[in-house]
Amino acid sequence: MAKSLAIASLQIVSVLLLASLGQSNTVFRNLTVYLHEFQSGDAQSIFPVAGLPNVTWGYHQFGTVFVIDNTLTQSVSFKSAVVGRLQGISAVASLDGNNMELAATILFTNGKYKGSTVEFKGIALRSMLVNEVAIIGGTKQFRYATGYIISEVLSAVGGYLTLRLNLYIRQDIPDDSPGIAFH
Numbered sequence: 001m002a003k004s005l006a007i008a009s010l011q012i013v014s015v016l017l018l019a020s021l022g023q024s025n026t027v028f029r030n031l032t033v034y035l036h037e038f039q040s041g042d043a044q045s046i047f048p049v050a051g052l053p054n055v056t057w058g059y060h061q062f063g064t065v066f067v068i069d070n071t072l073t074q075s076v077s078f079k080s081a082v083v084g085r086l087q088g089i090s091a092v093a094s095l096d097g098n099n100m101e102l103a104a105t106i107l108f109t110n111g112k113y114k115g116s117t118v119e120f121k122g123i124a125l126r127s128m129l130v131n132e133v134a135i136i137g138g139t140k141q142f143r144y145a146t147g148y149i150i151s152e153v154l155s156a157v158g159g160y161l162t163l164r165l166n167l168y169i170r171q172d173i174p175d176d177s178p179g180i181a182f183h
């Protein structure tokens, strides 16, 4: 008797929880931006900042940590409109030197998403031109974001890399969330 009462009250609790969770709006957004990375020169945008002692730090040396501040543009030309920056940290995280761990923020600095961010994390295989990382969150217009980013190296010449980033964003926004702009 006591047991069935307990089960009954558990059921009530879970019904109440579901009720208080309420509705959510799911918003899907696909965005494409182009990344420009300069590995040397006046416009250098990625720097090794730490690594193992007594080895030469580099893109193929396990343990090398980089800080990145790359420009993001609307189309493939570096001269096209700037939409934001990719700022974060990467590290050569496989012992064979082939894989880069990435943990970074896409910060929109222009256009309708100005001031909002998309956070992502994942591993990039240097042997692949196409990689996928996970979107693990966002701020402002990208609150409650999940999804993934497909990146593709379009060119890599003389330490200047151009990549296309396709962002597939899903936001499950609670109805009672304050200050979210719906589109």
Ligand SMILES: *[C@@H]1O[C@H](CO)[C@@H](O)[C@H](O)[C@H]1NC(C)=O
Binding pocket: 028, 029, 030, 168
């Ligand atoms: C985003 O891209 C995915 C995969 O191509 C597609 O299934 C989906 O319909 C697109 N969503 C929007 C809002 O364009």
Ligand SMILES: *[C@@H]1O[C@H](CO)[C@@H](O)[C@H](O)[C@H]1NC(C)=O
Binding pocket: 053, 054
């Ligand atoms: C690095 O090299 C220096 C000079 O050869 C040596 O004194 C030091 O012990 C080495 N450190 C490590 C961690 O191997």
